[in-house]
Amino acid sequence: MPDTSLLLTDYVESYAARGIHLDPFQIEACQALDNGRDVLVSAPTGSGKTVVANYAVTLALASSRRCIYTAPIKALSNQKHAELARTLGEDNVGLLTGDVTINRDAPILIVTTEVLRNMLFQGAPEIDDVGYVVLDEVHYLADRDRGPVWEEVILSLPAHVRLVSLSATVANSGEVIGWLRSVRGSTELIKSDVRPVPLDQHVAVGRRILPLYGEGDEPSSALIRALRAQADRAPERHDRRRRLTDSDRRRLIETLEDRDMLPAIEFIFSRKGCDMAVRALIKADVWLTSRAEQNAIREQVDELRDTLSESDRRAVHFETSASALVRGFGAHHAGVLPALKSLTERLMEQGLLRIVYATGTLALGIDMPVRSVVLEELRRFDGQGFVDLSATEYTQLIGRAGRRGKDLVGNAVVIGSDDLDAWALADLGSGRVEPLVSAFTPSYNTVVNLLADQTYSAARDLMGASFAQYQRNADLGQIEARAQRIRRGIQTEEAHLTCERGDLVEYLRKRAALGRAAKSARKQAKRTYRTRIAQSFEAARTGVLYAFARGGVLEYGVVLSVGDGKLRILDWYGQMSWLREGDLSSELREVGEVVLPHGRSMRDRDAREQVAEAIIEAVDERSELGLDRDLLDSWDRFAEPRDEVLADHPCHTCPDLEAHIKAGESLLSLDARLRELQEMAENFHDSVGREFDKTVGVLVELGILQRSDEGVHLGPGAPMLRELHVDSDLLLYQCLSELREGQLDSASMAGWASMFLADDRLGSSLPHSGALAGLARRAGQQAEFLQDLELRYEITRTGVPTPGCADIFAGWVSGATLEECLAASGMAAGDFITAARRVVDLLGQIAQAGGEFWFADVARKARSGMQRGELL
Known part of the structure; x- marks a missing residue:
């Protein structure tokens, strides 16, 4: 050593x-x-x-x-x-x-x-x-x-x-x-929490770039004034999240250049937005590079151009990208040809580019050093819709700013839209990050591979050692501690719930357990509770803290003023809002009083923060125990149950019964919270091990694993499944097992394999080829069969096949050009090449899994056919 x-x-x-x-x-x-x-x-x-x-x-x-x-x-x-x-x-x-x-x-x-x-x-x-x-x-x-x-x-x-x-x-x-x-x-x-290159955070408002922070963690006063002035200048604008215009971006580049803040990455979070930004700069004849830099860029662009056919260059809009790069800017997102993305990264690393418009792909750690990072908005597309950036995502994005050994400081610049909340941004940029939460579940391939070399108990124990189970074990302790507090709360509630005629606690719980009342009783309960809401609203008083439900959300707020059929409310976030009776889906439940700062306006942020902290302190225990969660429940709970059992209970005829029922709401709410926690604890205990058991159960039912007196061992199909490392592993195995010899040639094998990539961008439409169309229908039927089987075992593993580009990949192996494939599929070049590389990977797995079966050789030929030219 x-x-x-x-x-x-x-x-x-x-x-x-x-x-x-x-x-x-x-x-x-x-x-x-x-x-x-x-x-x-x-x-x-x-x-x-x-x-x-x-x-x-x-x-x-x-x-x-x-x-x-x-x-x-x-x-x-x-x-x-x-x-x-x-x-x-x-x-x-x-x-x-x-x-x-x-x-x-x-x-x-x-x-x-x-x-x-x-x-x-x-x-x-x-x-x-x-x-x-x-x-x-x-x-x-x-x-x-x-x-x-x-x-x-x-x-x-x-x-x-x-x-x-x-x-x-x-x-x-x-x-x-x-x-x-x-x-x-x-x-x-x-x-280490120390950045080697310090990071300054800014907000761009018009032509000005202002510091985000003033004293401490507060937004700077200059920024607050500028944002207010900007909002005042456009009071009637409906789209308060409007995107930057082409002229806005050109002006921003000039501002960044004047302040020596280039090179930069500008995150747009939209592929189309990135491409349009690049084309707009070309159209405006923007040049950001010197003659020497242009020559250096052209040399590398020409090297890449020589590896592509004329058809390929047309397909990927190569000359547009080349023109942009020579001018000192470019786009970087998953739709860009991988070779062009790599060239963009190299040119930025060499200091030859000034600005790159990117989606979030650069946050994965690709080394593309810049002096500044610009964020056009604080929302991103997550595959289903637009969501706010998390603190971790924001920190990672702006973390690309500042080149060690080159820059004394890095710069993060957020575009100041009309609806930008400066305090929320200040919190986002504070360096706080979210905790890691395990996403682990045992896949079919994982289970089979573990059982190939280990006993059932050893394999199960290994799954139980996962970070997912480690976290759930820690949560179990917290759940039990919370349950103990709720039990103490229940004892307190039980002690003061009394009735001269009998056991009121017993009566209330029997009543709650009887289930749904008759429809007529439910309608009457709704009318009665609506009256109760109106009465609580009418009785609301300034300085009183209430719990209430609005828009399906439980809120706590103190009344600041009363009048004209509405209440001015300050919530525990320090936010003010108007509350009208019609907004309420529950009564206003009085939970305490809050002393408002004497002589101070609630327009003062510090005053609002002071009251918000008082609210949090007052309701912390109630919120933790879920004491007011019943306000979110259906009004049906107030309907008189249909059951003769209650009529025989001595408390049923008590003249104070209505008051007793209202007094017992907290007890019943705590009872419900305790049941929730007990169910949660049961689900968390050995949860990964039970997921393992269920996954094994599906495989045993299919014969891939077999049970005997000696335990669980591999069945005849298990060696094949061991080689399939894709999300749709079991679906692919089932469909492979059904293939008839000669049913696929190398081209159609490539198209068929693409159905199992689980990539929604490939589409769900059936292939035009009769053979592939039939196989796609069968894959869909197999997916439904597996999903039904998994439903019985209470797990979710199998997705749906994606056959929409099966013809395209078959055509690629048969010699279709990239231009033809992109036109037929409607995919971006980068998406197609990425999917094609995944097909290559999957065909290798199929060849390995096939062993001596006929389809192994077909898969090898298909893999070779996919890997043609410089694109793959």
């Missing part, structure tokens, strides 16, 4: 020789690796976490061990491979991404996380020689689609391998490190 202390000294000095002095957290993490420990490095974007990863590479080479470096997406894998190949030599670095294999025997292997997971499950011999594994962007274990793979890798990694986990800053790093230690042993948490 090398003397690691000397190795680290040399490593640190090698950076110092280039004028880079490593930060304490980087050295501390490297020392932990020297001491034979795993590390979790949690630090801001751009802080230099890869220094630690590269030290793991150095240690591996020095000890004649291998290092596997993972990345969440292929683009990052390709980028890291190119970087390490330049510094270590191409013979020392390999690349495995499913559709690409380069030098797989190299000591340093760059792979996607999925590839590493598959290597571990299949017992690949490469793992025996591995000394270090780097999991980059490990915070993506919270991602619904990618996250489970990270957990499977961590759970399956041999004990002799040192694990280097790199993460952006997370709120619950203590919880993550606790889990890692529970499954991996000695692991050091290395945290």
Whole structure:
């Protein structure tokens, strides 16, 4: 073994020789690796976490061990491979991404996380020689689609391998490190909240770029005045989220250039918006580059142009992109041809571009250093609709600003729209981030691979060691603590609920348990409760704190003023609003009083904050226990139940019964909350293990797994399913098993495979080819069958096939041009190439799964046919 202390000294000095002095957290993490420990490095974007990863590479080479470096997406894998190949030599670095294999025997292997997971499950011999594994962007274990793979890798990694986990800053790093230690042993948490390049945050209002913060964490007064003035100038504008115009963007570029804030990435969160911004600058004949820079860009553009046919260049609008790049700007999003995206990244890294218009893809960690980041809005499209950026997303986006060794400061600039809430933005930019929440569930492929080498109990225990179960176990303690508080609240309520005629608590609970009343009784209850709402509204008083339901939301608010059929309410967020009787879906329930600041207007933000804090303090316990959640329930609960049992109860004829029922609402609300918590606790206990059991149950019913007195073991079809690592693994297996020999040739095999990518962009329409159309219908029937089977086992795994581009991929293998495929599919070039690469990957899995079956050879030929030209 090398003397690691000397190795680290040399490593640190090698950076110092280039004028880079490593930060304490980087050295501390490297020392932990020297001491034979795993590390979790949690630090801001751009802080230099890869220094630690590269030290793991150095240690591996020095000890004649291998290092596997993972990345969440292929683009990052390709980028890291190119970087390490330049510094270590191409013979020392390999690349495995499913559709690409380069030098797989190299000591340093760059792979996607999925590839590493598959290597571990299949017992690949490469793992025996591995000394270090780097999991980059490990915070993506919270991602619904990618996250489970990270957990499977961590759970399956041999004990002799040192694990280097790199993460952006997370709120619950203590919880993550606790889990890692529970499954991996000695692991050091290395945290840093310091950016190597300080970040200044601004808001662009008109032609001015104003600082976001004034004193402390408050928005600057200059910004507040500017936003108010902007809103006052356009009081009748209906679209208060209007997008920037072409002239706005040109003016912004000029402003950024005047302030020496270029180069920049401008996030638009719309592919069409990015492309239109680029075309608008070309149309306006904007040039941002010098003659020398233009020549340098043209040289690299010409190299790429020579790899594409004239038809391909037309298909991807190459000349438009080339013209933009030479002028010093471009677009970067998933619809752009991958080769053009890579060129854009290289040109920005070389300092030859001034501005790139991007969607959120750059937040994944692609290295494209800039001085400034501009956000046109604080909402993004999540696949279904537009949602607000989370604090983590915002922090990661603006984290791209500031180039270490080049910039003294990085700049984040948010466009000041008319509806921008400066205080909300100040909170968003405060550096707070959300906790990681595991998205783990055991897939069919995972279950089969585990049971291939482990007993049922061992495999189940491994699933129980997941981060998902670790978090739920922690939640169980919190649930039980809350349940105990509710039980104490129930005892308090029971003590003061009395009736001279009998056991009132017993009566109230019997009444609540009897179920729905007659329709006529429910109608009467609604009329009665509406009167009760009106009476509570009429009785509302200034300074009194109320709980109430409005628009399906439970609110707490203090009345500031009463008059003209409406109440001025201040809620616990410090927000003021008007409340009318018609807005209420519950009565106003008095829960206390709040002393309003004497002589201070509620227009004063500090005064509102003071009252809001008082509200929170007053209702904290009620809110925690859910004491007022019954206000959200249906009015039916007040209807007289249809049951003769109550008539025999002595409390039923009490003249004060109506008052008793009202007094018992809190008890019944607490009873309901306790039942909810008990059900939640039951669901959380051993939840991942039970998910494993249910997944096994489906596989046993299909014969892929078999039960015997010795336990559960693999059935005849299990070896095939072990090789299928896609979301639709079981659906693909079922459909593969039904194929008849000769039913598909290489072209139609490629089209057929595309049906199982689970990519909505491919569409659901049936192929024109009769054979593929029939197979698509059968795949749909199989999906319905599996979904019905899963429903019986209370799990959800199988999606629907996506056959809309099956003809297109079959045509591609048969020789159709990219131009023809894009025209027929309506897809963007980047989407088509990305999907095509996934088809290549999937065909490789089918070939591997097929073994000696006829379709294995067809899949290999289809894979070869897909990989034609420079595009793939």
